[in-house]
Amino acid sequence: MPDLKKKITIYDVAKRANVTIATVSRVINGKENVSGQTKEIVMQAIEDLNYYPSPIASGLSKRKSQEIGVLVPFFFGEFFLKLLDGIAKELHDFDLILYDAATPEQKKKLIAKVVGENKIDGLVVVTLPIRTDEEINLRKARFPIALIDTMHPSYSSVCFDNTYGAYKAVEYLTGLGHQRIAIISGAIEDPFHFTVASERLKGYKMGLSMANIPINDKFIQINDWSRLGANVITKKLLAMKDRPTAIFTVSDLQAVGVLEAAREMDIKVPEELSVLGYDNMDFSDFLGLSTMSQPLSIASQLGIELLKNEIDSGVNKKEKIILQPALIERATVAPV
């Protein structure tokens, strides 16, 4: 009884087709210099034996693994999920290997490992900012690197224009006559040193200044990106004598916190308070939350395109693509 689990190798195929492994290898890799005749025979043998070339062996020889690594900060919900989904759908004949950087230390180690091992054919870094010492490591990489939702001078990237997005958000509010606009931002300092919060805060300030509205420090609130945090802050905000007529949050989750707080304080949205979020999460739709939406699947699509181009061409073009967020008008914003 034959071992059904024995690995079928290129030799088995060669034997069955009465050729040498060189020829088999040629047809596997679609080389031109094989007679149509033998090609047929070999392909038949491959099918008969249900042969699959070993990616490991092939990888060792070709120095290509047909794997693309995706380095992500941690699993932070929808945003990441949609990006990952888009990436997976664009990869085609590459396998996707997922590197989870749960902490900055892990991230650093992971980068060193990935570069040292040199096993993947390309790496896409999602959201994570690249620090100088990490870049030193990345320079040694013998595979291309592309960035999504983060930027670095040395690599191609596709990002979202956070500053402009926040600017547009505020512009929308001021256009509706709002003057007292508060912002609830996320922590500016975090272990990974994300830049979103500060970029969006910057956009907020630009928006106000363009409308000639002086910046009121009391209206600039920073918390931990959480719903609860936003809830607490909102109550403080709404308890002020000259309370804001609009609150802009840097995430939809925080916007929910605002909504809750308003409801608890019996302040009607949008009649007495406009609320504008950021991210356009799935739940925002059925909450009727007005928000800023980012083209996530386009981003991953373009990101993979950049990476693949570099894999094929071997040249790092350091292209920068900036994607603009769009305003989604729903039911939580109204004129003053």
Add this chain to the structure above:
Amino acid sequence: MPDLKKKITIYDVAKRANVTIATVSRVINGKENVSGQTKEIVMQAIEDLNYYPSPIASGLSKRKSQEIGVLVPFFFGEFFLKLLDGIAKELHDFDLILYDAATPEQKKKLIAKVVGENKIDGLVVVTLPIRTDEEINLRKARFPIALIDTMHPSYSSVCFDNTYGAYKAVEYLTGLGHQRIAIISGAIEDPFHFTVASERLKGYKMGLSMANIPINDKFIQINDWSRLGANVITKKLLAMKDRPTAIFTVSDLQAVGVLEAAREMDIKVPEELSVLGYDNMDFSDFLGLSTMSQPLSIASQLGIELLKNEIDSGVNKKEKIILQPALIERATVAPV
């Protein structure tokens, strides 16, 4: 000028440590038979050269890739994300390679490929039911397989008790005095032949029969798992002369549709209508939705444990673990 990007091999390390590659290989793989002395020297050399063994070469030799494959149906939100997160955190020294089966055809091909290539050290199948013809393929796999949120006689698995979960849900409702309880289920027939919907429907029927409540076919509604679908159905349901006092949906998303419909019809929840969902999504919390919660991270933890045990021991124990969902009481259910 030396090529900084040249791959450093085991030979480089051997040379620098004045030993042969065999010795280097030994210390890399933590074999015991190496003198503390030379071990030191070799490790120093490894560090000096910043050497990382090639997983590809090592894999070819050892017939192990240190990679674990995760086969998922498609990216369907939170549920999957949390499972994946849990898996990633348990993998440790294995790389996670993500196989996305967007369609049943892809799934079939993917399975054939993964089995044929034999590149991973283990596979975990998430949620996807395994059909007979696929099982024939999987039997040829030379690596262990474990299942999460799906079951098959030939493999170890960890699942959620959908029937019992739904049963408990209905029991909760009948315990509160509800007699007219409708269910909005998901499509029983879908391309992948998921079994969740029918299992939960079964639990619903059990719950009613245990409470001696006759089953009213008009109260059994099937739709497409969507919020909108549930919304439409709910309006029909609530327009009936003897309308239900409680609606149980097989997903939280559908429950949201119910909530919306009730609001549109000015029917108060929970005073006039109790709503109970399933899945405990993130948004359910801030919607105050009562629902059934499943221990996702425990599931992935146990699943990986099963898989790793099998990788280590080489024996397929075909263990079945069934996890029980828990009732989360919030604000959408009340006594009649």
Add this chain to the structure above:
DNA sequence: CTGTTAGCGCATTCAT
């Protein structure tokens, strides 16, 4: 305890 050597499965010159 350490070195020598033969593969692992495939791609790729170089011949023919």
Add this chain to the structure above:
DNA sequence: ATGAATGCGCTAACAG
């Protein structure tokens, strides 16, 4: 167009 031979980087006997 095809075959023979070499090597990719590492592990695992087998010797010593």
